Amino acid sequence: MLIKDKVIAITGGGRGLGRAMALAFAAKGGHVALLDLNQEDLDETRALLADKGIRACGYITNVAQEADVIRSLDAVVRDFGRLDVMINNAGITKDGLLVKAKDGQVVSKMSMEQWNAVIAVDLTGVFLGAREAAERMIKLGSGGVIINITSISRDGNMGQTNYSAAKAGVAAMTVVWSKELARHGIRTGAIAPGFCATEILTSMKPEVLEKVTAPVPLKRLGQPDEVAHTAIYIAENDFFSGRVVEIDGGLRL
Numbered sequence: 621m622l623i624k625d626k627v628i629a630i631t632g633g634g635r636g637l638g639r640a641m642a643l644a645f646a647a648k649g650g651h652v653a654l655l656d657l658n659q660e661d662l663d664e665t666r667a668l669l670a671d672k673g674i675r676a677c678g679y680i681t682n683v684a685q686e687a688d689v690i691r692s693l694d695a696v697v698r699d700f701g702r703l704d705v706m707i708n709n710a711g712i713t714k715d716g717l718l719v720k721a722k723d724g725q726v727v728s729k730m731s732m733e734q735w736n737a738v739i740a741v742d743l744t745g746v747f748l749g750a751r752e753a754a755e756r757m758i759k760l761g762s763g764g765v766i767i768n769i770t771s772i773s774r775d776g777n778m779g780q781t782n783y784s785a786a787k788a789g790v791a792a793m794t795v796v797w798s799k800e801l802a803r804h805g806i807r808t809g810a811i812a813p814g815f816c817a818t819e820i821l822t823s824m825k826p827e828v829l830e831k832v833t834a835p836v837p838l839k840r841l842g843q844p845d846e847v848a849h850t851a852i853y854i855a856e857n858d859f860f861s862g863r864v865v866e867i868d869g870g871l872r873l
Contacts, residue, residue: 621665621706623645623649625650627702627703628642628651628652628707629653629705630655631683631709631749632710632711633678634656635665636844637709637813637816637844638709639844640845641847642665642669642846644845646674646676647672648852650705652676653699655681655683657682658825664679673798680692683749692872693756703756703766705764706750706753706766709798711745711769712742713780714738714782714783715779716731716779717733717778718781730782735781735782737782739786743786750768750808753851754797759807762805763808765804765808765836766794766807767802767808768791768808768810769813771812772812772813773865774790774791791810791812794809794810796861807860810864811851812867815842816844818844841869842868
């Protein structure tokens with residue numbers, strides 16, 4: 621796919637990895653539709669893109685709500701006239717042990733709120749984004765690419781029952797959709813980042829950040845633009861589909 625003049629929709633596009641991917645696709649001449657819950661983040665990213673002469677629109681969207689996703693992607697097609705790349709990036713964490721015990725006594729458990737919130741955004745949100753994007757790509761008749769953000773935590777990371785389950789599901793759905801949607805000219809791919817320099821990690825105390833990066837063979841955090849570079853590769857390589865690319869500095873959980 622040649623990215624120039626294509627339309628790229630990105631959930632969680634207001635900041636972090638979403639913003640980095642928006643800027644990367646814009647640098648290639650793509651037009652960007654940003655889906656996010658935070659209006660301030662949307663406005664800031666749109667301003668950054670406008671400074672580069674790129675057309676970008678923002679849409680307040682809760683990816684866990686079917687009606688929101690349908691309304692926003694309808695608006696994207698109405699405003700831009702096409703939809704070529706859908707990046708399902710929005711995600712949250714609500715970490716905790718399955719069961720926490722001390723001296724033989726259970727002191728806490730992962731709550732249903734922790735479980736449901738993460739599954740709703742990180743798994744159902746990806747399902748809804750992909751389903752609605754695929755429907756519009758098929759109707760428009762020009763094919764497309766769906767890129768999902770999973771995580772190296774999909775293999776199981778302590779304290780992340782909910783997040784690991786969701787991200788494993790995202791990886792599996794990516795494979796399923798590559799088989800189902802190929803006949804419509806739609807490719808799929810997933811990116812599994814390791815620890816990246818987003819707001820959550822960079823705001824940590826230096827001693828905590830040092831512990832986070834210590835197990836990484838490259839001894840540093842990944843940069844958002846390195847993840848964005850991978851998204852560009854998936855979109856541009858027309859023989860790529862149904863695979864997960866790990867961007868983790870060699871880390872294995």
